[in-house]
Amino acid sequence: MKTIRASIIGFGAVGRGVAQVLLDKNDYLQSIGIDMRIVAIADSKTALVDHQGVDLESALSRKKETGTVGSEIMSGTEIIRTLDHELVIETTPTDIDTGGVGLINMMAAFERCMDVVTSNKGPLALKYGEVIAAAKKSGSHCRFEATVGGAMPVINLACDVLAGNRMISMEGIFNGTCNYILSRMMEEQAPYEQMLAEAQELGIAEKDPTYDVEGIDTASKLVIVANSIFGMNASYRDVTVTGITRITPEALSLANADGFAIKLIGEVNDSRINVAPKLVPLSHPLAVGGTLNVFSVQTDLAGPITITGKGAGSIETASAILSDIINIYKN
Amino acid sequence: MRVSMDLELKDIPGQLVLALKPVSEFKGNLISVVHHHEKKTPRGKIPVHLVFEIKPDHLDNIISLLEESGISVVSVDEKRYLEHGAVILIGHIVHTDIKDTIDKVDNTGYAEIVDLNLSMPRVNRPSSASLKIDAVSKQHMSAAIELLKSIAKEKDLLVIEPIGIN
Numbered sequence: 075m076k077t078i079r080a081s082i083i084g085f086g087a088v089g090r091g092v093a094q095v096l097l098d099k100n101d102y103l104q105s106i107g108i109d110m111r112i113v114a115i116a117d118s119k120t121a122l123v124d125h126q127g128v129d130l131e132s133a134l135s136r137k138k139e140t141g142t143v144g145s146e147i148m149s150g151t152e153i154i155r156t157l158d159h160e161l162v163i164e165t166t167p168t169d170i171d172t173g174g175v176g177l178i179n180m181m182a183a184f185e186r187c188m189d190v191v192t193s194n195k196g197p198l199a200l201k202y203g204e205v206i207a208a209a210k211k212s213g214s215h216c217r218f219e220a221t222v223g224g225a226m227p228v229i230n231l232a233c234d235v236l237a238g239n240r241m242i243s244m245e246g247i248f249n250g251t252c253n254y255i256l257s258r259m260m261e262e263q264a265p266y267e268q269m270l271a272e273a274q275e276l277g278i279a280e281k282d283p284t285y286d287v288e289g290i291d292t293a294s295k296l297v298i299v300a301n302s303i304f305g306m307n308a309s310y311r312d313v314t315v316t317g318i319t320r321i322t323p324e325a326l327s328l329a330n331a332d333g334f335a336i337k338l339i340g341e342v343n344d345s346r347i348n349v350a351p352k353l354v355p356l357s358h359p360l361a362v363g364g365t366l367n368v369f370s371v372q373t374d375l376a377g378p379i380t381i382t383g384k385g386a387g388s389i390e391t392a393s394a395i396l397s398d399i400i401n402i403y404k405n
Numbered sequence: 406m407r408v409s410m411d412l413e414l415k416d417i418p419g420q421l422v423l424a425l426k427p428v429s430e431f432k433g434n435l436i437s438v439v440h441h442h443e444k445k446t447p448r449g450k451i452p453v454h455l456v457f458e459i460k461p462d463h464l465d466n467i468i469s470l471l472e473e474s475g476i477s478v479v480s481v482d483e484k485r486y487l488e489h490g491a492v493i494l495i496g497h498i499v500h501t502d503i504k505d506t507i508d509k510v511d512n513t514g515y516a517e518i519v520d521l522n523l524s525m526p527r528v529n530r531p532s533s534a535s536l537k538i539d540a541v542s543k544q545h546m547s548a549a550i551e552l553l554k555s556i557a558k559e560k561d562l563l564v565i566e567p568i569g570i571n
């Protein structure tokens with residue numbers, strides 16, 4: 075049995091999902107020789123620290139009841155810099171302009187030769203090369219499946235399962251919020267603003283939906299894909315981006331009459347990284363509705379492979395984080 | 406009328422000029438010439454693919470002239486456009502001179518807007534349109550869509566193109 079001491083930095087939807095999944099899958103993890111011990115959890119204001127392993131159940135209920143995870147005033151970054159542990163689970167908010175605290179946390183972890191599993195797109199979409207180089211230099215693992223497709227395996231599919239194949243191109247829907255809004259606009263023949271409001275009501279869109287609807291979120295994911303799967307050295311600024319805010323219900327009807335749906339499509343190939351609304355034939359595998367995500371990758375040996383799944387959600391994203399953790403420590 | 410023609414030329418100098426002469430003699434408008442030098446036929450001839458515009462009553466004359474000069478005419482296809490595509494436009498489509506937008510595509514000679522469906526919800530609100538485009542080939546279709554995108558950029562219109570165009 076290998077004991078892995080880990081911290082969870084950021085205790086929002088994803089961080090809490092990780093805690094829940096670790097509780098639910100504890101027996102399984104033990105059965106494959108992994109003993110996960112969470113020694114610290116941080117949110118934006120407080121921290122909970124226990125070298126013997128924090129009680130995840132009471133951490134979850136405390137966060138729910140009081141809004142804070144602990145009583146200690148210690149930042150996530152301090153935890154990484156001062157507490158002995160092997161793995162940092164980084165789930166703080168994405169900041170696409172500076173990389174935010176996530177970037178600081180990841181670099182701090184690598185300085186101390188710790189492994190990182192993250193769902194935070196900012197650091198990787200902005201400074202992929204630097205982050206990976208820092209991990210390499212210190213011999214740390216850095217895994218980030220959760221940054222791209224939530225529950226959908228994207229990075230690990232391409233890099234592990236399809237190992238040996240050359241990836242020629244990839245295109246797909248990488249943002250459930252946009253997919254929901256466009257699908258609903260079509261169904262209801264309703265304007266963008268109305269369906270955005272509905273999505274916000276249902277918690278599918280954020281109060282400030284800019285990241286999603288302007289295509290920024292999709293672009294960040296594509297950059298991570300371009301760098302990790304296609305071996306590019308791209309940054310967020312290399313992506314041409316058009317969002318969905320100008321789409322009209324009339325355009326959706328006209329497209330529908332011609333046999334097309336309109337979807338926000340991200341594509342990566344040798345020559346470009348592009349996000350734009352596109353016409354997708356209604357019978358095409360990429361024409362999935364609701365909040366689903368989907369992508370097709372063209373490979374030289376296996377041909378085209380298409381995967382559909384939930385691109386977001388607390389437990390769904392935690393599933394990707396768990397698979398990264400298992401991938402690092404199972405052997 | 407647009408004609409697409411497959412010819413086979415002898416592998417000696419001057420044949421391509423000889424093949425193009427009848428087209429210009431009858432005032433044909435040459436749109437594309439693809440010379441497959443690398444794909445010699447078993448008989449050692451070189452396939453050439455021509456696309457040109459011509460008055461319908463001149464076509465037979467061109468074919469006879471070609472055959473007289475010893476050029477084999479393998480196939481003649483009068484179907485104008487082989488590729489059919491669709492795009493959606495959103496914005497102030499009419500007020501930014503829709504005729505000019507269409508003319509620019511039609512004037513390429515390799516693509517044409519063959520259908521337009523316009524939906525104008527209210528004054529001052531952006532309108533939406535679906536355009537059907539016919540083009541001579543796949544490459545010409547993507548060139549036509551690129552052209553539309555550059556026109557759209559000037560006119561602040563959004564072009565929604567089908568997936569898998571580039």
Ligand SMILES: NC(=O)c1ccc[n+]([C@@H]2O[C@H](COP(=O)([O-])OP(=O)(O)OC[C@H]3O[C@@H](n4cnc5c(N)ncnc54)[C@H](OP(=O)(O)O)[C@@H]3O)[C@@H](O)[C@H]2O)c1
Pocket residue numbers: 083084085086087088089116117118119141149150151165166167168169175193194195196220221224385386387388391
């Ligand atoms: N939600 C999804 O389905 C999903 C899917 C894929 C990827 N992601 C990515 O995963 C990350 C987390 O998403 P989320 O939905 O869990 O966000 P969230 O619900 O907003 O949670 C963010 C958490 O980070 C904490 N935090 C903020 N600043 C911090 C700091 N300086 N130090 C330590 N903790 C800090 C917040 O603290 P408070 O609780 O005190 O506010 C909160 O607990 C984001 O980068 C997101 O892009 C999310």
